[in-house]
Amino acid sequence: MSDERAPRADARRNRARVLEVAAEVFATEGLSVPVHEIARRAGVGTGTVSRHFPTKEDLLIAIMSTRLVKLTAEADELARHEDPATAFFALFTSLVRAGAADCGLAELAGTDRRLDAIGERAGADLCGRLHELLAAAQKSGDVRADVGYADIRALMSACMARKEDPLEPILAVVTDGLRKRS
Template structure:
């Protein structure tokens, strides 16, 4: 049985890491997380042998929540609205959490492997939303999921550097307009990009 003080230390390390990664991204070293948590690096290593395992523990809950959001959108909204709303969710989540943004764009952490380990296929759900929107004629057919991830990465990079708080919403609107099939509006839903993620 894990001792109560060990459980407290693990919780303290996890809470500190969540705050550090969210504010500063994945570049924060483990020894700095240990210092901020008031424990030794050996304590961190006992609970999380690698930095990847530490972020795995953090990302699991986020991936589960994002997959639940994707499922709900697929059920409750028209295909175009579901896809663009989820794109906006991902952009908003990345803006709130630099560590997640780093992971989403493949900088220093394999979020695909982390998602697979949780049993929640985040990219698979996102890709299905894309294909449903394409089948509905709302997204140009020559776009693939790699294109969508590149566009998301661009939105996250701009958000990180921009002083304008409306930069993300503006870029998501530009992405939405650019993904419409040539020669048609391809709306299939409202143009609203505001998400609950922005209020969390």
């Protein structure tokens, strides 16, 4: 019986190692790193990666789904406990910080646009939450009405692309510019 469990334990360890390495590589180097390089760094063969994740997209979804679920839960908490403007700006800032620290997430949130699809597959509609919080903050009169959701996504992408520390000055300029003027 222990002989039957050993391969499954090895398979679980290999899967966990691949996920760990891929998450680190995507975060630091972006999504263009090939699967064979992830396998090499994880100390497994490419076939091992393919058995667990038939496509690179499957590997990406496994990694990003967890992040998107957490960020969506954060958005839900903000919406429940904060006024619309505070919730919107807190989520905007949180997403920018997350993307600035994770090249892969920044790519998905930027021009790639797979963030929406991955979120849907994970049951985490982060983009929908951001859109809802923007609309609520605009309705409350705290965010400029002439700013659309596409503008918010573009501003987030631009902020995420800024890798220099500190990130705070650019966030302050952008969020100040989004506020409705009296």
